[in-house]
Amino acid sequence: MNVACPICHDAFVCSTHAVTTTCGHMFHHNCILQWLERSSTCPQCRNRCNQSELVKMYFHMSSNYEASNAEDNVGSLEEKLDELTLKIRQQEEILKTIEARTVQVTVGQKRMDEGPVEVEDEVPRTQNTLKRDLENRIEECTAGLGERLTNIQRDTSATFSTAMGVLEGTHFSA
Numbered sequence: 005m006n007v008a009c010p011i012c013h014d015a016f017v018c019s020t021h022a023v024t025t026t027c028g029h030m031f032h033h034n035c036i037l038q039w040l041e042r043s044s045t046c047p048q049c050r051n052r053c054n055q056s057e058l059v060k061m062y063f064h065m066s067s068n069y070e071a072s073n074a075e076d077n078v079g080s081l082e083e084k085l086d087e088l089t090l091k092i093r094q095q096e097e098i099l100k101t102i103e104a105r106t107v108q109v110t111v112g113q114k115r116m117d118e119g120p121v122e123v124e125d126e127v128p129r130t131q132n133t134l135k136r137d138l139e140n141r142i143e144e145c146t147a148g149l150g151e152r153l154t155n156i157q158r159d160t161s162a163t164f165s166t167a168m169g170v171l172e173g174t175h176f177s178a
């Protein structure tokens with residue numbers, strides 16, 4: 005017997021708990037129960053379908069049971085093989101992704117390993133640039149400072165002579 009449940013696509017075997025709907029479609033008992041929790045129609049023909057109307061099926065083992073059972077086994081083994089092949093393909097895809105990432109990480113690691121060498125090369129250059137910048141700024145500051153200092157000196161002496169004048173005036177008036 006090579007009949008499969010339309011819901012899970014697993015083949016019916018003699019030990020299966022199979023049921024039929026009033027429209028005559030056959031399912032695993034558990035499969036159709038789960039289906040009927042969400043729907044009230046037959047998944048095959050959309051006829052109204054009620055859990056209480058399901059009829060349990062009993063398979064009679066024929067005298068050539070072993071032959072038919074072997075056929076069932078071959079069917080389910082083929083299905084399992086398909087499933088496993090699919091899983092292997094999925095694993096292979098995952099493995100490819102991991103390999104690709106590993107290559108990326110290795111390249112990144114290499115760059116990091118090479119990194120310090122490049123940085124060392126850049127250090128003297130950066131130091132020189134900083135030194136030049138600093139010197140320029142010091143020059144600018146000093147130039148401005150000299151001018152300011154002269155101004156302050158002029159202001160101070162002016163204030164000083166004014167103060168002296170005031171003091172002298174005070175002295176005279178006393």
Ligand SMILES: [Zn+2]
Nearest residue numbers: 009012032035
């Ligand atoms: Zn099923």
Ligand SMILES: [Zn+2]
Nearest residue numbers: 027029046049
């Ligand atoms: Zn039906």
